[in-house]
Amino acid sequence: MKKMITLFTLLITVLILISCTATKNADIVTTMFPQYDFATQIVKNKLTVSLLLPPGVEAHAYESTSKDLVTIEESKLFIFTSLDIDTWIKDPKSLGGDQTVIMNLSEHYILEEHEHDDLGAIENIGEHEDEDELHFWVDPVIAMQLLDAILEEIVQIDPENETFYRTNAEIYYEELQDLHESFDTFMQSGYIDVDIFFAGHNALGLFGKRYHLHIESLFESFKPDADLTSSELISFTEIIKQAGVHILFIEELAEPKAADQITNELAKEQYDLEIFELHAYHNLTKKDLEDGVRYADLLERNIEFIKQALNNNND
Template identity: 25%
Template sequence: MKHILRTSMLVILIIILAACANDEATSNEEGNKDEGADEELKIFTTVYPLQYFTKQIAGDQASVESILPPGSDPHTYEPTTKEMVEIAEADAFIYNGAGLEPYAKQISDSIKSEDIKILEAAKGIDLEAHVHNHEEEGNEEGAHEGHNHGDQDPHVWLDPISSVQLAEHIKETLVELNPEQEEAFTKNFEELKGELEILDQEFHSQLEDLPQNKFIVSHAAYGYWEQAYGIEQIAVSGLSPTNEPSQKELENIIEKAEKHNLNHVFFEQNVTPKVAEVVRKEIGAETLRLHNVAVLTEEDIKNEETYLSLMKHNLEQLTKALSNSKSGDSSESEEQSDSDHGHSHGGDEEAQKIYDGYFEDSQVKDRPLSDWEGDWQSVYPYHEDGTLDEVYTHNAEDSEDMTAEEYKEYYEKGYKTDVDRIVIDGATVTFYKDGEEKFGEYTSDGYEILAYEVGNRGVRYIFKLKEEKEGLPQYIQFSDHSIDPTDADHYHLYWGDDREALLDEVTHWPTYYPSDRSGDEIVHAMMQH
């Protein structure tokens, strides 16, 4: 009730302010008529996909902005008075509908006039029903105020084919606003339609015949993928991230995850709900990210992400999760070191041979950058402060070749680096050095199999900087014991501008672990080999 009252008061205010603005504009209307004929349209949208589709179709004929700030929640966001005045003075306001934006319908009803076109983009689209059958049964408390979508799933933009319909509705609105540009709008729409259809084909081809078809998510936003691609979301929360399941439902999710050997939990780009974290810990799952694409984050904007790039990243993450089933916890007890500097690894006989560097060329497969995705910390600070001394003592006790002091000296050269943190998100790699960050996009440059003097071998997975940027290496090379696609538990990174020279480097291998691990956890992992 308070939300409705606040919105109503804002609406009254913007009507008054907009009327004043219109009165002032009327006096100059005749003089500016010819000049205004060539002015670009001013359009506001709610969720980012509507902004993206509108801009792609309108081209340079419109200025298009989303009213949602970076990282905000479209379920709960409330526009400011200033934004509402700007909307009232625009040429068009486009919102999704289907219960997604509680404020949008009331605002649109209040600012209807001959001067502004209002489009509920999802209206007329066959919306997917929200089926309460994946661990959400009996959730009587799920319909929190302001977050209840009813029985329709409003996240229609996550389906590329349904997005074609959204885009077509937008195109029709643009033609109404500027009929003279109908040919250009239609041409741009057809190009966008083609891109969306190709995206749909990529989802179909990559998700077919994978070992898994179920995945755990922290927000039940992905029902359209179930319908389109035959996969099933197990939602930890209801349709809004704030709708937490009951204890009974939580137990049901964990039981189902274990039953189907699910070893990944998807969090969204701007939230990590506590309940989802409980599930992750209970089933020993790896954390992956899905982007609901509703709102860009600051990092997305910095990285110049688009609807298409984010959806393709989602596809990569889905493929990774659905390609693997849970097979045990041996990865957590591996010796955290690379065969470049001669440490061993637990596991079955074949895995042990590969880890030790004995494998056939035919066993080596290319790997995507997403295998190393995440937020990583250098182990060098733990070396410097003495945290890793326990590891060196342990190694010395297991070997007669080197003392603990000699091991520490050896790793001083190996681990040393001033890049204390690396974040890998999609194709973007961000290096953190001396309090500053440098980021760029990297693309695969294949791999190289290296032979070592002691008789074993290793594989370097190589990525090249797409566009030269000051302060960024042209090449980065990963080594982490694995020779085919798998999520890295740690890695050793070589970087520089000379591809071949890096391949010759075997004594300096800055090493990185997940940033959420403590020094003691890293020590424990290193000693369990």
């Protein structure tokens, strides 16, 4: 009798665990923050959206787990960034279940010509070969294209809520468009072809090209969380002083060890230098994710920091 009770209890426990696991299966699975945010803003509470990348984790260092593969297989829509970014994906067709739609985000945008007077346009129009284009989502104009593309895929998997999804997408699209147009107007008011300085790998090349903003990287190949040599420290501090800048940008989720070294060294000469984050939208901190921070919020944050830097340089 005791054995039967024990077996019955074990069976109930297993069924509960299975039930709990089933409720966690997401309708839409994403590999990186931009598509997670766009999908979330479109579907709201109609569908569930999952982000495979844990908060605070560097996107390029991510490796999938067997649990992730099961999550993808049981989803209705799987959105990955590109084969160059999501290097753990070898064969997209092998992922997902029979009903899973696989979406390669890098196949859903066009790099449009964008000119200001005689400054020229972005090169390699219509091609995705440029190094900057690895991070195509940082350009707000492209981001709006991605939002539209994701909308169409969502409508395909849940046509019953099409009107709801299109309304949400339109609202978010207009918000992104307003931010883009406002910043574009600001840049054209006297800031075309100006410089800001960045410590680390610059993933915002297309953002810079979009607004004709030069993002000068002090050390592209150097890890921002590593120590600078004395010669590097001297070189970088001289560059900053000669440029007369007082704001240095760093990438998100990076320890600003090198930037802090530069700041401290300049402080010895009574030269003030502030450190600001320039976000490339790869991933969020745990706090930002819990606070519901969106792509639009990060874009607005970037814009405000850049404006502050440019106004500071003019003082």
